[in-house]
Amino acid sequence: MPASSAPLTRYALVDVDACYCACERIFHPELEGVPVVVLSNNDGCVISRSSEATALGVEMGAPWLRIRNWAARRGVVARSSNYELYGSISRRLMDLLHDVSPAVEAYSIDEAFIRVQATDPDGLAALGHRIRATVRRDLGIPVSVGIGPTKTLAKLASHGAKHSRALCGVAVWDQCTESARARILQATPAAGVWGVGRRTARRLAARGIDTAGQLHGQDPGALRQQFGVNLARTVLELRGTPCIETADHDADRSGRLVFSRSFSTPVTTADQMHQVLSLYAQQLTSRLRRQGSVAGAVWAFAATSPCREPFHQVSAAAELPERTDDPLAVLRSVSGLLEPRMAEGARYVRAGICLSELAPAGRQEPLPVFAADPRGRRIGAVIDEVNTRVGHGAVGLGLAGLACPPDWQMRRGMLSNRGTTCWAELTTVRA
Incomplete structure (x- = not known):
């Protein structure tokens, strides 16, 4: 008997088509075939558009205030950015891809490289179509699959799969x-x-x-x-x-974490900015714990609107006393960096925190004499656990735990339901 040929081992890039719009359609099937756009923070600009919206001429980055009347006449449906929903669907997609391949490398919220094998190029194409069908059936979102001998060629093939109807969403470099x-x-x-x-x-x-x-x-x-x-x-x-x-x-993907938002109303006082930083420190350190990391340095910024004079921006960076995921330590550091530098009377419309010098948690424990107070880490873990069990925002760190949302929080007037992460917004089905 002749020896069987070795299987082809390739990279497949699985990419969600118009990711944010696709996520919006999962719980709103009436939007299938309808031109849909998703807007940036404070319902500012178009950051995602369905193929129907693209065909109408909606441009990426178009200011919604400028095009909304035109869009309404053409039946375009707009949605505010629902980051909780998109992140949840992305995690489910990555879990689903782990069932297809043990080697899954998430590249962004809507893209992942996986290793695949088949006996020939036609087998690779068939596998790509099975991946598309599985994701569509189990998650309700459309994906394109590009397969190639390298990640660069898989990325190139994915572009062809996404933009050539004849390929039906799957492109295999080896078939060319x-x-x-x-x-x-x-x-x-x-x-x-x-x-x-x-x-x-x-x-x-x-x-x-x-x-x-x-x-x-x-x-x-x-x-x-x-x-x-x-x-x-x-x-x-x-x-x-x-x-x-x-x-x-993209070393930044593994080397730092950023949380930055625009405000619906300007922040003008140090107390308001402290509340902003409290929320951001809690969000970032929660991300650190989810990925099992600690941070060694922090950078923070705040800025007024570039469209108004005088423009003012403040930013500063500092090393943390030790690598940590303690929200209290991060808050103390960033509040000390930003609040004393705020200009009197300035109307800040955006702020952010960046944690850098990330490392795996517990890689090298400090000597007891140099170790930070462990209460901060316990507080962060408790906050995560309560918010997971009861609902996002149930408790918070300091001013971030106020029951009433602050008036500066991001405006999302067309927000869809967060049916996978919020008990109060579960989808209701009537028969």
Whole structure:
């Protein structure tokens, strides 16, 4: 008997189509086929649009105040950003993908790389269609699947799967002929290659490298000397040699956490800003505990509207006494950084906190004499547990635990129900 050929091991990029709009349709099936847009903080600009809205000419980033009358005449339905819902659906998607492959690498809220195997390219395509069908059946959201020998080529294939109806949502690089691959690379701008930013694309253009095909033909060693190791790896990936980890393209995803919001009404006093920072410190440290990390440094900022004079922005950074997920320690640090620097009479419309120098929790315990008070960590864990059991916002840290929501909180006048995370907003079904 002849020896069986080795299976093909490939990367598959699973990408949710118009993610926020797709999540809105899960509990509102009447929105299927209707042009839908999702708006940014305070119902400002369009940040997600369904294919129907795109066909009508709705542009990404369009100010809702400017287009809402036009959109209403064309039947466009707008929704406020429902981050709790989107995050919940994203976690369910990642759990579902773990049933397909043991190797799942979440790249963003709506994208994940997984490792897949099949005996031939047609088997890879069939697996991609099964993934699409499973996600649609179990979660109710549409996804596109791009499959390739490297993450860069899987990302390129995903773009084709998303924008070519003939592919029915699945594109496999191995199914393309050599001439077809060359045409795809030549038609792809260098700036459209995963990991090539606008600044790098401008530098490449100055050297006459405008397309992915031209980039594919460059010497990786020469590019490494001129642009660094990441671009050299990208060239190798375009040639089919896997050598990129996701963190190589976006170290910030694993190296820091950010929580930043705009206010519906300006914050003008130190007491109000302390309440803002209380909420943000609680949210960020809760994220730290969920991912099993601790932070070693903090950066915070607050800014007035850039459209009003005089513009004022304050920002500062500091090392934390030790790596921690203690909300009290983070709050003390950021309040000491921002509140003394606030300008009298300034109307702040945005603020944020960034935690950096992240490390796995418990990797190296400090000596007892240097260890921080453990009560802060216990308080944070208790807050998480109560909010999980009773509902988001049931208790809070200091001013973040006020029963009445502050008037500066983000305006979301078209918010849909949070049917997967809030007991009070569970979907009601009538028969």
